[in-house]
Amino acid sequence: MRQEIRQLSNEIIDEFFNNVRLPHEIESLGVYDAKEIIQEFLENNEFGLAIDHLEYFIKECNLKLNPSQLSRMDLISEKFK
Numbered sequence: 001m002r003q004e005i006r007q008l009s010n011e012i013i014d015e016f017f018n019n020v021r022l023p024h025e026i027e028s029l030g031v032y033d034a035k036e037i038i039q040e041f042l043e044n045n046e047f048g049l050a051i052d053h054l055e056y057f058i059k060e061c062n063l064k065l066n067p068s069q070l071s072r073m074d075l076i077s078e079k080f081k
Helices: 002-019 034-043 047-060 067-078
Strands: none
Touching (some): 034 047
């Protein structure tokens, strides 16, 4: 589970920062250091909080996930319902 969340979050976050300059209005710590926050949750086995923060990042940055990312996100999220 840890590896699945890490891979998906790194992919989404890296894609965002590689393609978009961070607008000043969303230069919040929760967005700017999302990778570190998610990694810390994963290291402490807080998988649900890691998913929650990834969802926050996606919403805050108004991201549209590709079909593969959506599918993987759904599969991971289902494990926590």
